[in-house]
Amino acid sequence: MSRERVAALRSGMKEHALDALVVSSLANIRYLTGFSGSNALAVVTAGKAFLITDSRYALQSAEEVRGFRRIIGRRGLLGDAAARGALRGCRTAGFESDSLTYAQYRSLRKLFSGVRFKPAPGIVEALARIKDPQEVADIAEAAAISDRVFSGVLGLLRPGMTEREIASEISRLNVGLGSESDAFDIIVASGPRGALPHARPTDRRIRKGDFVLLDFGSTIRGYCSDMTRTLAVGNAPRRLREAYRAVREANESAVAAARGGMKARDLDAVARGSIRRSGFGRYFVHSLGHGIGLRVHESPRVSPLSREVMESGNVITIEPGIYIPGSGGVRIEDDVLLGPGGCRILTKSPRELIVL
């Protein structure tokens, strides 16, 4: 796995006329090397591949990393790479300008004074975007766990619980059902708080008449799922039920349209047009979705501003939403795998409005 990915990366480096790539994004490092720790750097040249980390990770990196020379250093990652001559013989090296900080860039320049450095963002991301069968299986397994978590939540959610209690139950179910961890901070947003797309769970108690928005994800071997469902607790206001119908229609029309080879912004436009026609256009305040993999958010970005073309093998979220200040919010989010003629839905939970 690691070997094929490094070979593909070397082809990418050649296309960009680079003798080496300095990989600083931790997700990209995990993708290439298998290393899952929190402090590392990878350097790939035409003939060599290094993984640099610190002594806390000596054993873990030995367990996880294949096909890379490991450097366990103590001079800081860039200093250790320099001390071991990781860029020896390289004239032009790329670096990940979207993750390398300005301060690290200055260190690179200083430590490797004979090398010309070029910003080279997105090379590993372009490889990682197209999932191989094992990666698809991992995301599908994570999505299946999230589905089971959702079923479990339906069995225990009731008026009087706080948002935080519900988030805690989601987390407990998630790990109990086999997720390595929560893929991101769980969102539980009830009643008017549903109008905050990224609300943190609070001590607000669920009341009859609330819409409750649940957004959470699971991870398997580092691969993430990401799903949202919105429930009604008792009789919710008519306007919110209409918003629900509009979001559901937008979700379904986007799922029906999604396929590899399509421009990301065209898919966004399908859902956005659907919501606009329902009269809620100004309440859909975010993008339709995003790629998902070792990162919860990765390329392609499915937004009106995106210039990306989605490919078969991309896994993306489709998550239209409506947020009405003072009233509440609705979002329905699925993970889908794009293929040449359509998409495969990995999130199987029902999309109908469930009234508890």
Place this chain on the structure above:
Amino acid sequence: MSRERVAALRSGMKEHALDALVVSSLANIRYLTGFSGSNALAVVTAGKAFLITDSRYALQSAEEVRGFRRIIGRRGLLGDAAARGALRGCRTAGFESDSLTYAQYRSLRKLFSGVRFKPAPGIVEALARIKDPQEVADIAEAAAISDRVFSGVLGLLRPGMTEREIASEISRLNVGLGSESDAFDIIVASGPRGALPHARPTDRRIRKGDFVLLDFGSTIRGYCSDMTRTLAVGNAPRRLREAYRAVREANESAVAAARGGMKARDLDAVARGSIRRSGFGRYFVHSLGHGIGLRVHESPRVSPLSREVMESGNVITIEPGIYIPGSGGVRIEDDVLLGPGGCRILTKSPRELIVL
């Protein structure tokens, strides 16, 4: 609060001869503005202060932010800042070179072509390092919750449970006892896995004779605690019990020595010397500790390489550890508030070896 902090920041800017500071670290943005979302930028000039975020956070930022003009944009944060003339009249602006990526730096240069940009790392960090009474109270409250979580875990941990089940219980107790969230990914490392300082919880089941290392934290209003305890389940090997004694002595000698005005590396040396004299010197593979606040890891770094002088009002961790490959690990970690004549221990759980 926000007003005093911005005033202190402006003094710092003056010392560095800066007309403005572009603040890109999310923890620093939260410290200055109160905003807790995941996408934002702050710009502070002599006369103005802007918080720029996107439409997902329109309501949340209105709830949280005081004393800053809010810009809810759609051109990307830097683009929105430029469109609103956030640096108008500024000749020299600092930026946070430890968090701004190289790509963002290039955008800054392009969008604000008349402004001279200077790397200015650590200005907000230097303010945030000295905690005010409310911040100390928040960290102390988070530490008290972690203590109660630890008591709860003692009541339920038993042989046969997996590391992941224990991590899940820690998380559930944490939120149930009032933590906003887990402060970081919980570490539960049992038996030989204890030798990995940053182990992720696995499906390994606890056996009699294991040492079990638990590292977790709580958050209150964003402020973190961070504690580690190591338990014995039944009769553990003598060498591990000796390691425990050595770590405990190192912890206690460092706690006895810690005070404001001390060099961070001198405090590290107290614990490191203690462990060396116990004969385990080569197994203490990380720094003694780190500052803690809105970030789990912040300045000062308490390591042999640190050049920082710790100040009264700093809250740091003291966490010596011994990691013996193939055998297991021990770490005892407390949060302490430094004062002029010593330190106040915020983590109150017992440091004696508990045998379950």
